[in-house]
Amino acid sequence: MKNLTIVFGLLFFLITSVSQAQEDIVHMLNGDEKKGKVTAVKSDAISFVYSGEDLEYELKKQNIHKIDFASGRTEVYNQVQNSSSPSNANANTAVTSTxxxxxxxxxxxxxxxxxxxxxxxxxxxxxxxxxxxxxxxxxxxxxxxxxxxxxxxxxxxxxxxxxxxxxxxxxxxxxxxxxxxxxxxxxxxxxxTGSNTYGSSRTTYKDKQERDRDSRKSSGKENTYSSSSSxxxxxxxxxxxxxxxxxxxxxxxxxxxxxxxxxxxxxxxxxxxxxxxxxxxx
Missing domain, CATH: 3.40.50.10610 (ABC-type transport auxiliary lipoprotein component)
Known part of the structure; x- marks a missing residue:
């Protein structure tokens, strides 16, 4: 029984090792490691699928330090800046231009x-x-x-x-x-600094004359209009x-x-x- 336990343990170790060896590992400039499969390499980015998932992501090359491919090949995109340098204000930044x-x-x-x-x-x-x-x-x-x-x-x-x-x-x-x-x-x-309000008004008159045989009568109507703005x-x-x-x-x-x-x-x-x-x- 003890021998069977050892055998199963070795088999699990071998299976795990083979699975990990088939993964691509993307090392980001901020220290993160992303394990999965690089499906495409573009001029400014890579396409990447995480292990155990189907959804494809795009990772910008300017944020990537290097990729360790499952084949054993390593591709370096940017050097990691020294975090102790006073000019390195953000660990995620990388200078890729000349x-x-x-x-x-x-x-x-x-x-x-x-x-x-x-x-x-x-x-x-x-x-x-x-x-x-x-x-x-x-x-x-x-x-x-x-x-x-x-x-x-x-x-x-x-x-x-x-x-x-x-x-x-x-x-x-x-x-x-x-x-x-x-x-x-x-x-x-x-x-x-505040507001200014301006206002104005205008009054108009409309006269009406009424005539009869004995007198002249007149009546008027007053209309006032007002407006304001600020x-x-x-x-x-x-x-x-x-x-x-x-x-x-x-x-x-x-x-x-x-x-x-x-x-x-x-x-x-x-x-x-x-x-x-x-x-x-x-």
């Missing part, structure tokens, strides 16, 4: 919004000001290639980098991660900085917007971009 590939490319990060109005500090407002800045770069600069904000935000999302995480990273690391030579980092301070007032200040992929500041400005309308920040951003190193008013 200086030549980043040349003259520029990206705009979502703006940090500071406001006494909580509705203006939303992610949507951050991206709205980001898009306004990107559109101004398209219209008012030359010699730089703009990375579309949707691509910028996708890369940040894939690396779990939000506004809070980005503020703790070195600009050079962000630029290299995004694959650009220049990165625009900005903040908008938009405070609600405007919301805001104080806006834009801070804008541009760094290169070596971490050097190439442009840094701070300007208070003229006017009280909320959309005055657009005019302020346009003014600053036009006077950037590649701007039309430089």
């Amino acid at each position: 200086a030549a590939e980043r040349k003259n490319k520029i990206a705009v990060l979502p703006f940090k919004i500071i406001s006494n109005n909580a509705s203006l500090t939303s992610e949507g407002m951050m991206e709205e000001v980001q898009n306004t800045t990107a559109n101004s770069i398209r219209s008012n600069t030359s010699q730089v290639i703009l990375q579309d904000p949707s691509e910028t935000n996708a890369i940040l999302y894939e690396n779990n980098i939000g506004e809070a995480e980005a503020s703790k990273m070195r600009p050079a690391d962000i630029a290299q991660l995004l694959g650009v030579e220049f990165v625009v980092i900005g903040s908008a301070n938009i405070d609600y 405007t919301e007032n805001y104080s806006t200040n834009i801070n804008l900085k541009i760094f290169n992929d070596e971490g050097r500041s190439v442009y840094s400005v701070d300007r208070t917007g003229i006017g009280t309308n909320l959309n005055k920040y657009e005019t302020t951003i346009s003014y600053l971009i036009k006077r950037s190193p590649w701007g039309s008013k430089r």
Whole structure:
């Protein structure tokens, strides 16, 4: 009986070893290991099915350290960065671009919004000001290639980098991660300062005359119309900085917007971009 137990134990070990040997192991840059089957290798991603499952997933190559295939072959995509390095603010990030590939490319990060109005500090407002800045770069600069904000935000999302995480990273690391030579980092301070209400009224008269044989009588009707309107007032200040992929500041400005309308920040951003190193008013 004891011998049978040993035999079954050896058989279980052999079966398990063979099963594991038939798995591909994907080593991620964040330290995770994914075991299963690599079903396809694309230019920027791989298709992967977990062991015991049928659903196919897509894993970006920029997040993969290496793949140990069941055949025994190993394919390395990115080197793991030293976590003790002070420039490595996020363990999931990996630089896959070269200086030549980043040349003259520029990206705009979502703006940090500071406001006494909580509705203006939303992610949507951050991206709205980001898009306004990107559109101004398209219209008012030359010699730089703009990375579309949707691509910028996708890369940040894939690396779990939000506004809070980005503020703790070195600009050079962000630029290299995004694959650009220049990165625009900005903040908008938009405070609600109250509202003004304006009103007006107008009175009209309609006369009616009645005649008879003995006298002339007249009667009138008075109509009064009134209207009112109100405007919301805001104080806006834009801070804008541009760094290169070596971490050097190439442009840094701070300007208070003229006017009280909320959309005055657009005019302020346009003014600053036009006077950037590649701007039309430089």
